[in-house]
Amino acid sequence: MTNSAVRPDPTVDRFNADPIRSFTMAASLYTDPDVAERERDAIFANSWQWVGHASDVAEAGNYFTASIAGERIFVIRDTEGELRAFFNVCLHRGHSLLEGSGKLDGLITCPYHAWVYESTGALKGARMSERMPDFDVADFRLGDVAVENFCGFIFVHLGEAPEAMDTCYPGLSEAVSALHQNPDTLSLARDSTFDIAGNWKNVGDNLLECYHCHPTHKDFVDLIDMSAYRNDTFERWSIQTGPASTGNGVYEVTSGAAGFTSAFAWPNISFGQLPGHRGIFIFHFVPTGPETTRQRVAYYSPDGEENHVEEAAFDYFNNVLGPEDVALVENVQIGLRSQAYHQGKFICIPDRPEISEHAVHHFQSMVVEALETD
Numbered sequence: 420m421t422n423s424a425v426r427p428d429p430t431v432d433r434f435n436a437d438p439i440r441s442f443t444m445a446a447s448l449y450t451d452p453d454v455a456e457r458e459r460d461a462i463f464a465n466s467w468q469w470v471g472h473a474s475d476v477a478e479a480g481n482y483f484t485a486s487i488a489g490e491r492i493f494v495i496r497d498t499e500g501e502l503r504a505f506f507n508v509c510l511h512r513g514h515s516l517l518e519g520s521g522k523l524d525g526l527i528t529c530p531y532h533a534w535v536y537e538s539t540g541a542l543k544g545a546r547m548s549e550r551m552p553d554f555d556v557a558d559f560r561l562g563d564v565a566v567e568n569f570c571g572f573i574f575v576h577l578g579e580a581p582e583a584m585d586t587c588y589p590g591l592s593e594a595v596s597a598l599h600q601n602p603d604t605l606s607l608a609r610d611s612t613f614d615i616a617g618n619w620k621n622v623g624d625n626l627l628e629c630y631h632c633h634p635t636h637k638d639f640v641d642l643i644d645m646s647a648y649r650n651d652t653f654e655r656w657s658i659q660t661g662p663a664s665t666g667n668g669v670y671e672v673t674s675g676a677a678g679f680t681s682a683f684a685w686p687n688i689s690f691g692q693l694p695g696h697r698g699i700f701i702f703h704f705v706p707t708g709p710e711t712t713r714q715r716v717a718y719y720s721p722d723g724e725e726n727h728v729e730e731a732a733f734d735y736f737n738n739v740l741g742p743e744d745v746a747l748v749e750n751v752q753i754g755l756r757s758q759a760y761h762q763g764k765f766i767c768i769p770d771r772p773e774i775s776e777h778a779v780h781h782f783q784s785m786v787v788e789a790l791e792t793d
């Protein structure tokens with residue numbers, strides 16, 4: 420006699436608007452290449468995306484390039500000092516205009532046939548165009564991309580006339596400003612990249628709950644006083660906070676932030692502080708394929724350097740906490756592909772914020788909504 424097969428029915432969807440009743444969103448959303456394709460337009464081309472810091476475009480003529488949802492863009496401080504962003508595509512035959520980062524003396528010259536643009540996006544000249552009937556440089560302008568300096572960090576949005584970040588994420592700027600009064604003055608002190616064999620949403624799910632902290636992060640629960648840990652959700656953002664434990668055995672927090680903060684903003688970034696940090700660290704995760712993600716952890720400090728407490732904090736993050744989380748995400752990604760797994764069940768307990776998974780449900784609700792309205 421054999422046991423009858425118990426397999427989930429993938430046609431049943433028990434994701435629910437109520438986190439207490441809801442199951443997790445369908446596993447196929449983490450593996451299906453068609454979903455990844457739809458997310459590119461519905462999520463990444465339709466949300467504010469982090470691309471850099473104010474210090475990258477501090478002076479007129481400073482620029483840097485980035486790639487968002489398959490589009491090449493560049494951010495530049497124009498000759499008048501205004502921050503601008505454009506699609507990085509020449510209006511002649513489509514070559515990219517700029518590579519990497521640097522400083523221009525005002526004009527942008529396409530490397531292909533040398534059309535010349537102002538830093539305001541206006542076409543200044545096209546070689547031999549004066550010999551062409553009806554050619555008017557005023558008919559050509561680089562495609563604008565919405566750009567904002569949000570608490571010192573540069574974000575772009577590929578959509579037309581998107582709502583401002585303060586409207587999109589009410590209250591977030593106050594939370595980020597609480598980490599540092601003058602974040603424009605920070606500069607990059609450390610930058611780490613992790614290539615992860617897991618879907619970007621799997622990275623997000625793991626970031627947004629501490630239900631896994633006691634079983635998997637023995638040092639984190641020593642470093643942080645988990646009895647005071649909180650996880651609060653707001654419109655399109657959520658925040659986890661917890662004070663450092665005095666006398667913890669992980670590293671000594673003798674200066675800087677007294678606790679841990681991670682303020683997540685939809686869809687793929689968190690502004691944070693490890694205990695001891697004077698500045699702000701960015702945790703950013705971008706899909707590189709349906710089942711792969713590039714995670715970047717960049718720390719911006721007041722002097723672009725790390726003091727010994729910050730060094731200990733980041734060594735702990737890069738050598739212990741980060742790898743523990745990467746292993747969890749990669750392990751789960753294999754499980755998400757199993758025929759025996761379709762939807763799990765959230766553990767949402769409002770009066771136990773240190774373990775509740777409500778912020779994961781909050782994140783998944785935004786994913787589901789974005790894909791439904793796609």
Ligand code: FES
Nearest residue numbers: 509511512529532
């Ligand atoms: S593609 Fe830029 S000048 Fe020809």
Ligand SMILES: [Fe+2]
Nearest residue numbers: 625631636744
């Ligand atoms: Fe974790």
